[in-house]
Amino acid sequence: MSRKGCPDEYPITLIINGYEIAVFQLTKYDLIDWAYGYLFSEGFIQDASDIEAIHIDEEMGAIHVSLHSHFDEEQVFSKKKHYTAGCGRGVTFFSMTDVKNFAKVSSNKKYELSYLLKKRSEFAQNSSLYLETGGMHGACMVEEDGMMTIREDIGRHNAVDKIIGCALRKGLSPERLILLTTGRVSYEMLSKAAKFGFPVIGSRTAATKQAVQLAKFLNLEVIGYLRGKMATIYTSAGRVNNDLTQEIDFERSIEGGN
Incomplete structure (x- = not known):
């Protein structure tokens, strides 16, 4: 073993x-x-x-x-x-x-759900610290040309800060970037994404009720449970098109606690 x-x-x-x-x-x-x-x-x-x-x-x-x-x-x-x-x-x-006083996110860039799932898989395959330890969180920035930048940390919010810092240092505009994360999308993680201006945030796991409410208010698209050929699209900003044959849980209500 x-x-x-x-x-x-x-x-x-x-x-x-x-x-x-x-x-x-x-x-x-x-x-x-x-x-x-x-x-x-x-x-x-x-x-x-x-x-x-x-x-x-x-x-x-x-x-x-x-x-x-x-x-x-x-x-x-x-x-x-x-x-x-x-x-x-x-x-x-x-x-x-x-x-709630942050500027609302503005982007007209649209993505196929299959593309997000593909990038999420590539993210997992290239998370070296997680593969080495099995105990790391990661965040990934996908640029318009498909280029991926991965940052890892013991804390999921720390990994997101590392990605935001990388984007700032490279002088990237957020409007055509995707943020992927391994961790739960909580209110503080959503606030970080909104502050920088990421229009789309995807996770391999869930988003909290408070995060989804905030995302709807600030016009972010939030996709959870990006695994294999499944996903949950929590919001309705219209930036993600379901091009898969199977039914995807779209705008799943979180009011009832799922």
């Missing part, structure tokens, strides 16, 4: 302009991408150019970020922290009320 290795996680402190923000459980890969993505998701930066420098101190377990402009630490720390659900403890300073 083959034995997989154990997934790694480390406590890493995020420090911005000398102020300690929080301690996160992270996997030590693509930490610069994570820092860009987390800072954008939480509103510390609006663009990659807002960051002057990043230094990763592996010995002390810290990420030091210097921003070009001063940020109001009193305003940040006066906000209530919301600890995220799931593995890899995280924290967000956005409440549901804050997220």
Whole structure:
């Protein structure tokens, strides 16, 4: 019987302009991408150019970020922290009320469901840390030409932040990108996708009721249970066409708890 290795996680402190923000459980890969993505998701930066420098101190377990402009630490720390659900403890300073004020997502790009299933399969086949350990989450960005970028972490929301950070650093516009994830689509994950502007988010598992309600409000398309030749399309933004012969669970009602 083959034995997989154990997934790694480390406590890493995020420090911005000398102020300690929080301690996160992270996997030590693509930490610069994570820092860009987390800072954008939480509103510390609006663009990659807002960051002057990043230094990763592996010995002390810290990420030091210097921003070009001063940020109001009193305003940040006066906000209530919301600890995220799931593995890899995280924290967000956005409440549901804050997220509802995000700009609604705009994109006229449409996709065949078979294409999303194909990309989801390729994502799984190329998730090296998961294949090595069996205990990692992943996020995948699919560009218009089909090019895929994969980031992995012990925490599903951390993996999404890494993908957002990668997209920011590459200067990509979100309108024609797809976000795929291995984890449950919860409200905080949906908020990250909405903040960046991904029009479509797909997962191998479920979306929560709060996430779907928020997706409908912000005009995101959410597809769950992308496995083999099955899927659940939770929303009705019209960006995904079911081109498969079998019946797909379309706009499944979550009001009754499924």
